[in-house]
Amino acid sequence: MALNDLQDLVRCQLCKTSVPNLYCDICHLSLCKVCVGEHLSDKSKKHKIVSFFERGSRPNYPKCLTHSTKQCELYCEQCDILLCLQCVSSCEHLGHTTVDILQWFERKKEVLSRELQELEKSIYPSYKEIVSYIPSQRADLKRNSLQIIIELCKHKDNWLREIDVIIKTMKDELNRMESKHLIFLKRQEEEINRSISKITESIVDLHNLLASNDINLVYEHKSRNSEFRNLPPQPIVTLPKFIPFTIDREDIYHQFGKLNPILVRAEDVGHILYSEDAESSQPDMPLLAEPRIIAEIHTNYGTSDKLRSVSAVNDTEIWTCGDSNMMKLYNLQDELVKSIKTKSENMPSNIEVTRNGDLVYTDYVDRTVNIVQNTNIREVVKLKGWIPRFVCCTSSDDLLVFMDNDHDKQSKIIRYCGSIEKQSIKLNDRGQPLYSYGPSYKYISENKNLDICVADWGASAVVVVNKAGKHLFTYTGQHSTDKGLFDPYGITTDSQSRILIADSFNNRIHILHQDGQFLCFIDNCGLDCPVDLCVDTEGNIFVAERFTGRVKKIQYQKQTVLIYQV
CATH class of the missing domain: 2.120.10.30 (TolB, C-terminal domain)
Structure with missing residues (x-):
């Protein structure tokens, strides 16, 4: 659509028929030449008539918050507010430094321009650069966690192997104690059985003597009861027992290893991110x-x-x-x-x-x-x-x-x-x-x-x-x-x-x-x-x-x- 076609769509906001070629920058009205006079006849307001194509190109003076019919033309540096001439004439701002609102406006725009430049050329690119690292950090975090899990499993296997060695050593020690004690029991059993054979012989001899009338055989008999009264010692055996130590979870945790916490330094401001439970870090x-x-x-x-x-x-x-x-x-x-x-x-x-x-x-x-x-x-x-x-x-x-x-x-x-x-x-x-x-x-x-x-x-x-x-x-x-x-x-x-x-x-x-x-x-x-x-x-x-x-x-x-x- 051509520019002239766009203009045909705009009408004077008073007569609603003519094409506007003027504009009131104060009242924000589009006007034709015929209606300008009618608009300017309203003396209760200030007006600024400009070409329709220059509308908005001049500063738009704000209305005074205290005096609604006046527009602000000055800026008070002490109070940091915009003033109309009637405000300045009051005693409230007596002795305060005031500057023309357009002068303040230009200074403010310079500040805004510097802010915009800092945001566009420094702050925004820096944020984009920082956020660009996060996907790789996320991947590194996942990769690191998987690697630690692998190391934990390997360390667990090492502990299990050590436990297997401990169990094997204890089994060997148990077998050694069992073998040694079996030898002792066998020797004791043999000695007692020999004594039982002798006692059996004595019992048979005594039965024969009691049944015999041979005075000489009874005379020659020598009693062995005093020998047999010395009974063999009865061994008191304390069998081996497995006494498990109390599992101290804290000691096991410290012996097994530890996880260092994630330690992140915010280089720009020098903050350190940390876990309060991470005593070593x-x-x-x-x-x-x-x-x-x-x-x-x-x-x-x-x-x-x-x-x-x-x-x-x-x-x-x-x-x-x-x-x-x-x-x-x-x-x-x-x-x-x-x-x-x-x-x-x-x-x-x-x-x-x-x-x-x-x-x-x-x-x-x-x-x-x-x-x-x-x-x-x-x-x-x-x-x-x-x-x-x-x-x-x-x-x-x-x-x-x-x-x-x-x-x-x-x-x-x-x-x-x-x-x-x-x-x-x-x-x-x-x-x-x-x-x-x-x-x-x-x-x-x-x-x-x-x-x-x-x-x-x-x-x-x-x-x-x-x-x-x-x-x-x-x-x-x-x-x-x-x-x-x-x-x-x-x-x-x-x-x-x-x-x-x-x-x-x-x-x-x-x-x-x-x-x-x-x-x-x-x-x-x-x-x-x-x-x-x-x-x-x-x-x-x-x-x-x-x-x-x-x-x-x-x-x-x-x-x-x-x-x-x-």
């Missing part, structure tokens, strides 16, 4: 030069009921306990969410939150370790002769319980799987006690590398052993002239396997490397007698203050943005 979270308080919870602990323990449920809720029989759950808004009274109504020594979010506490009077699930309290461990003091929940859901004994003045750690005792830790390689004796504070924590860390207040030291209970190192503090002796109370560990200790008397926190090397203090957050601490899932610490009743949430390491979990 945690992203680097360096320490801040200046730790800072990011929240402060004001509990109702005070003079009579002093705060003694804290454990995080998540990033916004913490369980606490003090010198009473109540355990209290607080949120970041200082609100008491829940209170639980101990089953025996005794004061708990210590509390801890499990990986499932359940509360565990020790009752030193009742000599029990208890778990709180919703509102139900269940006794997990009942001790005899030992007093439970402090408890720690491990990554494998075991319980590490520190306890002492009044009778023989000993202290030790027992690892429990449910109610079953799995491990006892109390002596070093030289047979000396690892921990001081007595009912002093001994907070306990398991590190990410499975080391067991104890803040032994009675010894003014932190004692660290590995999972097997072998002593690794003892830390006795960093001494300085302006501070007192090391006063360790609460202890926790973070995702980098660093060890954090509350130095209560000196109002600071020590941070150690996992090998015991001192790294730094947290002593700039106005801490007042910190007694316990715990790490939340974001890598911040909650610090409980003994006498003020406050719990401070402190950021002490640089945070890594978790985009998704693998």
Whole structure:
């Protein structure tokens, strides 16, 4: 269709008959020459008549939102709004910088042009390039998973072959023991049968003598009963038994191998994507030069009921306990969410939150370790002769319980799987006690590398052993002239396997490397007698203050943005 044909379809919007050759850019009306005068006669509005072919080529001034009959001709830089002349004459924009709307319009279009150029030439191509890699990454992921499955099957076959070797070795050993014992039984049988033959001969001889009247034969008889009274020893045989070891799924898993998690680095922004369960592949979270308080919870602990323990449920809720029989759950808004009274109504020594979010506490009077699930309290461990003091929940859901004994003045750690005792830790390689004796504070924590860390207040030291209970190192503090002796109370560990200790008397926190090397203090957050601490899932610490009743949430390491979990 020709351009003239298109024009024939357009009519003046007033007379509806003539072909328009003019246009009002303000009112957006197509007009013929005859109707222009009629349109301009409406003095209530401003009009701008242009050629029909130039319609829309000039700026379309917006109507003022305050004065509906006026059009905006200026821009206020302070208020970032468009103004009409009547707005400018009002006192509201007195002293403000205003520019002509066309000048602002051109500047704005330049900005839009730069935005468009960036989108078209940089951002859009970059997105397209990034998304183009995803199909190949998807294929690599599938291919890698198949390869790992093949390796797992091969490793399973290797384990089965080793199990076959073990079974064959045990069968050979069983056959050897059986053969050796059969030889022993045969020899014993032969000896007894020879004795039975002699006894049979004696019986026959005695019968003949009793039937005989030959005095000489009876005279010459020598009794052999004394010889036969010495019976052969009756062997007590303990037959071999197969004693299967308890299958420890955790140990088998660690011995079989492990899957490294998917670790993806977002190169453009420097984010690292990681799984919080991937302890061996945690992203680097360096320490801040200046730790800072990011929240402060004001509990109702005070003079009579002093705060003694804290454990995080998540990033916004913490369980606490003090010198009473109540355990209290607080949120970041200082609100008491829940209170639980101990089953025996005794004061708990210590509390801890499990990986499932359940509360565990020790009752030193009742000599029990208890778990709180919703509102139900269940006794997990009942001790005899030992007093439970402090408890720690491990990554494998075991319980590490520190306890002492009044009778023989000993202290030790027992690892429990449910109610079953799995491990006892109390002596070093030289047979000396690892921990001081007595009912002093001994907070306990398991590190990410499975080391067991104890803040032994009675010894003014932190004692660290590995999972097997072998002593690794003892830390006795960093001494300085302006501070007192090391006063360790609460202890926790973070995702980098660093060890954090509350130095209560000196109002600071020590941070150690996992090998015991001192790294730094947290002593700039106005801490007042910190007694316990715990790490939340974001890598911040909650610090409980003994006498003020406050719990401070402190950021002490640089945070890594978790985009998704693998």
